[in-house]
Amino acid sequence: MMKHALSVTREADFAAWYQTVITEADLAEESGVRGCMVIRPWGYGIWERIQRLLDDRIKATGHENCYFPLFIPLSYFEEEASHVDGFAKEMAVVTHHRLVADGKGRLVPDPAAKLEEPLVVRPTSETVIGHAFARWVQSWRDLPVLINQWANVVRWEMRTRMFLRTAEFLWQEGHTAHATAQEAQAETLKMLEVYREFAETCIALPVIAGEKPENERFPGAVATYSIEAMMQDGKALQAGTSHFLGTNFAKAQNIRFQNAEGQLELANTTSWGVSTRMIGGLIMVHGDDDGLRVPPRVAPWQVVIVPMLRDTPEDEALVAYCKELQAALSRESALGEPVRALLDLKAVKSTNKRWGWVKKGAPIVIEVGGRDMAAGNVSVIRRDRLYREDGKLDSVATARDAFVAAAGAMLEEIQQALFTQARDRLHANITPAADWAAVEAHFAEGARNPGWREVQWSRPTGAALEAVVEKLKALKLTLRNAPMDQPAADGACVFTGAPAVERVLIGRSY
Amino acid sequence: MMKHALSVTREADFAAWYQTVITEADLAEESGVRGCMVIRPWGYGIWERIQRLLDDRIKATGHENCYFPLFIPLSYFEEEASHVDGFAKEMAVVTHHRLVADGKGRLVPDPAAKLEEPLVVRPTSETVIGHAFARWVQSWRDLPVLINQWANVVRWEMRTRMFLRTAEFLWQEGHTAHATAQEAQAETLKMLEVYREFAETCIALPVIAGEKPENERFPGAVATYSIEAMMQDGKALQAGTSHFLGTNFAKAQNIRFQNAEGQLELANTTSWGVSTRMIGGLIMVHGDDDGLRVPPRVAPWQVVIVPMLRDTPEDEALVAYCKELQAALSRESALGEPVRALLDLKAVKSTNKRWGWVKKGAPIVIEVGGRDMAAGNVSVIRRDRLYREDGKLDSVATARDAFVAAAGAMLEEIQQALFTQARDRLHANITPAADWAAVEAHFAEGARNPGWREVQWSRPTGAALEAVVEKLKALKLTLRNAPMDQPAADGACVFTGAPAVERVLIGRSY
Known part of the structure; x- marks a missing residue:
């Protein structure tokens, strides 16, 4: 069996593998504060790239960034009944504004500093932003209002998992107001498409964009759309959502x-x-048994140069040779931006550095030893083709100048390779099922990646939908979404037998 | 008397003028949540520019960004006594994690969901980041640790003022750990210098960098340094601080x-x-009676193009002419970046647009009417030279191509002009005082801008310092800082009569 850099493989234990990648790639760690994580530099660097690339797209579609309060008065939540129902169970509540010593050497909330009205730490900002919109909008001339906010939000989750479900997480939340339902609906779909294009182009994350069924709607929404990505264990991850709220919040x-x-x-x-959850998806789609593989567009460093230092006087020339390489790379461009190249001079053994960067998933690692330098070469390791067919590390000696000239194209190739691999897996694992028995049999099989089944259904609502949801729940399945632009339904609903109106995806999920 | 765009002048009522600029320039507004403001697109756009330019500098000096939890367990604060003393009185405390209906149709914190240990909403992150450092640092090889975080923090201020003092504000907080005191001290001064250079180069904000006296130190610090800026009313604004914490937090x-x-x-x-407070400083240093003036480096839009539309078929050609101008400007560069040019096509009367952008402080406003277009011209309004000597608006007809070619240089000139004007005012208003009587007389005068007095002092500590602070307080004065790189003291302490050891600045402050 081939040896890999991680102590656990995806096949052996996918959940343990996920945690191991997060630790070994220095992405994040437990903070000591319940449900909250520390996002470490490599993880946060990926988030910064996500922010930059998604923010460009949000601005290019006419939205402006603002910032709204972290705290929301409790009364704001009482205005939209279904909204508060959706969030009341998981809200962090501020009740005091001062600490005081209790006389036993401990600090306690000061009873004399109790807030008249408790404040909720925002789980999402529809209510507080809606209040601002009410001030801003007087006439049709003030519409549309197109704004976005990058912020932290808090949802008190009982079972947390890093990046996927944490009490505090980072996200952007766009909020818009329009004169007509048609215009708001068009905006909802426009942003869904922005998310799809962003996920596929930047994160190399193939997704299915579609409408969520009624039971999965955002609390208070008229319609909710999502992009769904498939992890390597076949589970779905909702990687972004876009909600048409109709006049529900406007009324409230x-x-x-x-x-x-x-x-x-x-x-x-x-x-x-879209939130830091996206990083969880990146890990579970692109990671392998040697760690993370970061798509070049969102890699904080695309090329990492590791000089094989030996604490000898020759080190100086080696560092100079590597600095020239770094400078030359920074003048090249890849995927429309200057190449981001790091020279790693930390006091760590070179082979540990190599494997450290492999586990972090830097797209290209360059090693330079004295022999490489003497020959005008560098040794190139591509993270997407780590091993040769014989199982040995695929490190290719290349003339330094030739590598510099090829680096941009190589990064584009890696970006494309990661996307193609994930897309092929996604499509191979979405299979139609003609009836409920086929669904049941498929998910009973215990395949490592059962993927999703596509079924036709009559889109039941209310109690009929609840019955469907319960039936699925027994198999740990959920309705994911009804893909956009699907062919017309032509069969019977697998749940009710009635004529089907659309196709919907079924799968396990995070 | 000349008419100006704002309803109140700096001279008539500086505090009211400040609020008026914030409203009229669409920078921010009250949110309805006590002490928290909404930062509107133009204000947030300035903050985004500040983030981008300061972040570049923080990274260039070797720091990496991370993200740490919003919530800090109460017990963390008990570890460093003077730190908690400094913050306990103004902390927002989370005590519950769920809401529940009270039976009378209202929501209340659920008594069954009380936290075992209350959580504090971070007022600053030394404690929680210190815990992470303790995990990260094992050997001298792990040092230095150089990290930074962009985040929101909460300090429950009783009297708030937008940007200057709000319950929630946005900032970056750098945190580093080093092997020696010398190295940590050098880091403290390096970042002070980064702040000075950033404030002067980017915000055109001349500042005095120096050490704060003992009574103004950050709770738990061994030494605190600041950059102090002078507002147009002569008051000081602490615009950034850098703390040497010694081993105080490491011990805790x-x-x-x-x-x-x-x-x-x-x-x-x-x-x-450095926080969103910096925007308060920008307003009070560069604003005038027509509104804000934003230095080009931090202006979200540097050139705003306003076509004089008349709802006639000719509008189309006019818009096309303006689009060409916008595209041509975007190919030019100013201050090391592409020119940021906006074409304002909103459904608002052209003259309202002009004054809107003047009040917002866009560095250059371009108006284009049919006559301009026919002559191949544009009308150029520079925000730093709004009026001619005769008091009329200084709108200069210029050939479009000539303006495009000159725009970069013009923006650099505006950036420099704002800095020079502020620097000259700062230096003119820092004057030495030989004894206490001179200080007293000076601040009793009631000058519109009393500025600061520089005095020599013996740097008393403890009770002697408290006496000085009380004496100053009676005149509403505070010790600002002891400037770096000052000449040797050569006189007597104005407070104690003892031989002076350094010069220190005295002034009113925000």
């Missing part, structure tokens, strides 16, 4: 405008978000 | 390392921060 928060005819109308609003 | 949080000789030592740590 009184967002009204005078139309061109002078009549008062309710605005239609939307909201949409 | 057990940050120890094995040195090269195998012995266990305490690390020395530092912390340093």
